Amino acid sequence: MTVLRAVMVPGAVESDGWRHIDLYDLPQADLTEVTGIYLAADVDQEFLAEIRELLGRFVFEGGRMVVNGHVQRVFLDGLTRWRKLEFRKPADLALTRVSEHPVWAGIDPQALLYNTGTPGRLTFEEISRIGVAGFYGRGYYLDLPDDAQIVHTIGPTAGPIDYAYRLGAGHVLVHGGNDLLQFAGADRGTSFLTGQLLSWLGQR
Numbered sequence: 006m007t008v009l010r011a012v013m014v015p016g017a018v019e020s021d022g023w024r025h026i027d028l029y030d031l032p033q034a035d036l037t038e039v040t041g042i043y044l045a046a047d048v049d050q051e052f053l054a055e056i057r058e059l060l061g062r063f064v065f066e067g068g069r070m071v072v073n074g075h076v077q078r079v080f081l082d083g084l085t086r087w088r089k090l091e092f093r094k095p096a097d098l099a100l101t102r103v104s105e106h107p108v109w110a111g112i113d114p115q116a117l118l119y120n121t122g123t124p125g126r127l128t129f130e131e132i133s134r135i136g137v138a139g140f141y142g143r144g145y146y147l148d149l150p151d152d153a154q155i156v157h158t159i160g161p162t163a164g165p166i167d168y169a170y171r172l173g174a175g176h177v178l179v180h181g182g183n184d185l186l187q188f189a190g191a192d193r194g195t196s197f198l199t200g201q202l203l204s205w206l207g208q209r
Contacts, residue, residue, distance in 0.1 A: 008206045009034065010043040022203045032056055036063055041206025046074035046184040053080035065173030069206050072179045075144060083150045083170050087181050090144050090160060097160040098143065106156045106169060108178065108185075108201050114157060116193045117141045142166045142182025178205070 010023040011031055026034060028048045042063065044053070053060065057080045064070055064081065075087035092098055100114035118141060145164025149155070156167040169178045189198035 007039045008041045008043065008203055009036075009039055010045065011048060012045045013047055013049065021199070028052060032059060036068070039063075039068065040209040041069040041071070043071045043202070043206060044073060046182070048074070050076065050078035050080060054078045057081065061172075064175035064177060067174040067209050069176045069208065070178070071185070071202065071206065072177065073182070073184050075181065076146075076179070081172070081177065083153075083172050083177060084179065085146050085148045087144050087146060088164070090162065090164060092143065092160060098141075100141065100157045100159060100166070101163065103155045103158055103165075106154065106167075106178075108198070108205050109156060109167075110201060112195050112198060116195055117188050140183055141188060142180070144181055146179065146181055 008023055009031075010025050011028045012025055013028055023043070028044075029052065031042075042060075060070070060081050070081070072081070072084065076084050077086055079086065090097070095118065098118065100117060102109070102114050142159055145159055145162070145166050146168065147164070149165060149168055150170045153165075153168045153170040155165045156169065158164060159166040166181045167179065169176060171177075185202065186199060189195055189202075
């Protein structure tokens with residue numbers, strides 16, 4: 006099992022089960038043994054659009070892909086453009102779990118809503134008093150594939166922020182916000198999110 010984490014840094018390095026690879030090196034990478042590709046939220050979507058055929062072939066042939074961030078350039082079949090949510094208060098950004106998915110198994114959506122900058126485990130009441138909402142996501146996707154599985158919606162508008170779908174023999178998972186790995190941490194009680202992402206991407 007090899008899982009690539011495509012980021013905007015030069016070179017490639019192995020760490021904690023990931024093989025970090027510069028996005029621009031992806032076309033030259035040997036994907037023969039690669040089961041999954043994790044696209045960080047800040048990657049160059051214009052470049053991804055240029056290698057759309059490569060990405061599509063990888064997934065169609067059974068690979069798995071996680072797409073983070075605000076998709077504005079459609080670089081893979083089944084993707085749709087991100088839309089900004091109008092919000093005024095934390096409740097407008099609250100997450101609702103619509104269906105279960107192994108990546109988020111055992112994770113309370115409330116644990117993802119706020120960032121505090123304060124180390125250590127806090128109660129939700131404390132977090133909601135001092136925290137800032139919206140880091141997990143501030144928008145949503147519409148016009149999803151017919152067979153898409155919506156995992157989370159955001160706010161009273163119930164716009165889909167996390168969804169998954171099949172593409173050929175492979176699978177795609179889309180998170181419409183900051184990099185999912187940012188939300189794996191002991192202080193949130195979500196440190197196992199990293200392992201669950203790796204496990205999902207490692208299947209083929």
